[in-house]
Amino acid sequence: MSQWPNGRLLSTAARLVEHAWVDALDSLGLTHAGLIVLHLLGPGAQSQTELARQARVQTQTMSRTLDRLEREGLVARIRDERDARRHLVTRTDAGTAAWQQARTLEADVFPPLENAEELRAALLQIITASSAKRW
Amino acid sequence: MSQWPNGRLLSTAARLVEHAWVDALDSLGLTHAGLIVLHLLGPGAQSQTELARQARVQTQTMSRTLDRLEREGLVARIRDERDARRHLVTRTDAGTAAWQQARTLEADVFPPLENAEELRAALLQIITASSAKRW
DNA sequence: GTGGTTTAGTCAGCTAGCTGATCAATACCT
DNA sequence: AGGTATTGATCAGCTAGCTGACTAAACCAC
Numbered sequence: 001m002s003q004w005p006n007g008r009l010l011s012t013a014a015r016l017v018e019h020a021w022v023d024a025l026d027s028l029g030l031t032h033a034g035l036i037v038l039h040l041l042g043p044g045a046q047s048q049t050e051l052a053r054q055a056r057v058q059t060q061t062m063s064r065t066l067d068r069l070e071r072e073g074l075v076a077r078i079r080d081e082r083d084a085r086r087h088l089v090t091r092t093d094a095g096t097a098a099w100q101q102a103r104t105l106e107a108d109v110f111p112p113l114e115n116a117e118e119l120r121a122a123l124l125q126i127i128t129a130s131s132a133k134r135w
Numbered sequence: 136m137s138q139w140p141n142g143r144l145l146s147t148a149a150r151l152v153e154h155a156w157v158d159a160l161d162s163l164g165l166t167h168a169g170l171i172v173l174h175l176l177g178p179g180a181q182s183q184t185e186l187a188r189q190a191r192v193q194t195q196t197m198s199r200t201l202d203r204l205e206r207e208g209l210v211a212r213i214r215d216e217r218d219a220r221r222h223l224v225t226r227t228d229a230g231t232a233a234w235q236q237a238r239t240l241e242a243d244v245f246p247p248l249e250n251a252e253e254l255r256a257a258l259l260q261i262i263t264a265s266s267a268k269r270w
Numbered sequence: 271g272t273g274g275t276t277t278a279g280t281c282a283g284c285t286a287g288c289t290g291a292t293c294a295a296t297a298c299c300t
Numbered sequence: 301a302g303g304t305a306t307t308g309a310t311c312a313g314c315t316a317g318c319t320g321a322c323t324a325a326a327c328c329a330c
Contacts (some may be wrong), residue, residue, distance in 0.1 A: 002259065005241045006251065007152050008171060009258040012191055014149035015317070016265035017142050022285095022318080033286060036143060049308060056147055061287060063310060068285080085295045085308045106140045111264035116141065118253040123144040124137065129246035130151035150287070157288080157315095168316065184278060196317060198280060203315080220278045220325045 010126075020109045028098045029072045033057075033065045038074065038091060038099040045088040047080070056131065074098055145261075155244045163233045164207045168192075168200045173209065173226060173234040180223040182215070191266065209233055 004012075021032045030038075033055075040046065040054050052062035066089060069075040074095035080086040091099065113119060139147075156167045165173075171190050175181065181189075187197035201224060204210035209230035215221040226234065248254060 001262070006245045006255065007156060007167075007241065009255060009262065010145075011149040011153055011167070013258045013261040013265070014146040016191065016262060016269065018146055019269065019318080020265060021142060031285065032142075032146070047308075056151065057286090058288065059309065060289085060311085063308095064286075083296070083308085087309075106142065110141045111261055113257055113260055115253055115257055118250055119257040120141065120144060122248055122250055122254040122257075123148045125248055126148040126246055127136070127144065127151060130148070130155060134151065134154065154288080166315065182278075192316090193318065194279065195281085195319085199316075218278085218326070222279075 017110060021105075024105045024109055025102060028101055029074070030098055030102060031065075031068070033061075034069050034072075034074065035099070035102050037062075037065060037069060037089075038095055038102070041075070041089065041091045041095070045078075045090045047086045048089060049086075051089060056127075069095070152245060156240075159240045159244055160237060163236055164209070165233055165237060166200075166203070168196075169204050169207075169209065170234070170237050172197075172200060172204060172224075173230055173237075176210070176224065176226045176230070177234075180213075180225045182221045183224060184221075186224060191262075204230070 001009075018032055021035075025031060025035060036055050037051060040051055046054075048062050048066060049059055051066075052059045055062065057065075066075060066077065070077060072094075074092055076090050076092055077087040078090065080088050136144075153167055156170075160166060160170060168190075172186060175186055175189050183197050183201060184194055186201075187194045190197065192200075201210060201212065205212060209227055211225050211227055212222040213225065215223050
């Protein structure tokens with residue numbers, strides 16, 4: 001495995017960590033994708049397109065993630081009165097509560113690393129470089 | 136984004152890199168999951184369970200990935216005569232050819248990094264730690 | 271050798287990415 | 301004001317992870 005190319009190591013590591021998230025989150029009725037949305041809604045209501053852009057995801061994908069969150073009662077969609085094409089998405093009280101509970105989980109889920117700072121720097125560099133081509 | 140937790144950075148980076156792979160691979164009739172299999176088949180025929188274990192994936196997932204590869208003619212399944220439960224998976228000539236073409240693509244797909252070695256070390260550490268809980 | 275357990279593989283159904291196509295509302299332009 | 305273009309959201313259909321449930325073959329134990 002130490003001879004795997006970078007990309008394969010990256011996606012394998014991501015999948016394994018994401019798996020640990022699943023176990024921790026489903027007691028809260030949340031998924032990883034949903035948690036990101038709750039996090040992004042911190043500052044206030046946002047349109048779906050705006051949420052998708054920030055999560056680096058297609059609007060179609062965001063639409064379905066919001067379906068789930070809405071079904072679970074963690075989020076509400078309200079038609080924007082000024083622009084009836086847009087849906088303003090807000091956290092419900094239950095959504096805020098779930099988010100606060102989830103905030104503390106990261107430490108349990110992510111394995112402790114010696115060089116965590118270098119990892120973060122490298123990942124940010126990858127995201128920046130790849131986002132440039134795509135967004 | 137510089138305040139995102141480690142796990143979110145990791146999965147976002149993985150997704151963006153994987154997206155670059157898609158563009159590069161579909162001209163070869165391959166996907167990222169399929170490429171991993173072709174790579175693992177280098178040393179010779181393997182059972183599906185063995186392939187799944189090495190790819191860190193469930194056998195059900197491997198089964199469907201092999202469906203695709205078989206449909207594209209890149210891989211063949213042969214019932215093992217000694218143990219009729221097992222399928223021995225081998226690369227076809229077309230599969231070997233596709234794999235060799237794909238080998239050179241990594242450089243085009245993965246953005247160049249300053250501290251690539253630290254990244255690899257950290258990812259291996261994550262995979263090892265998370266695999267311990269799961270496999 | 272018959273019966274229970276393990277193993278290899280598959281099927282069904284879920285989330286979550288993606289693309290391409292479509293619809294309704296708004297914005298723009300003349 | 302009317303026609304066209306753009307934008308926000310959704311629908312359909314694909315790959316690829318996952319879990320849970322199932323079948324068939326092999327193994328084992330008595």
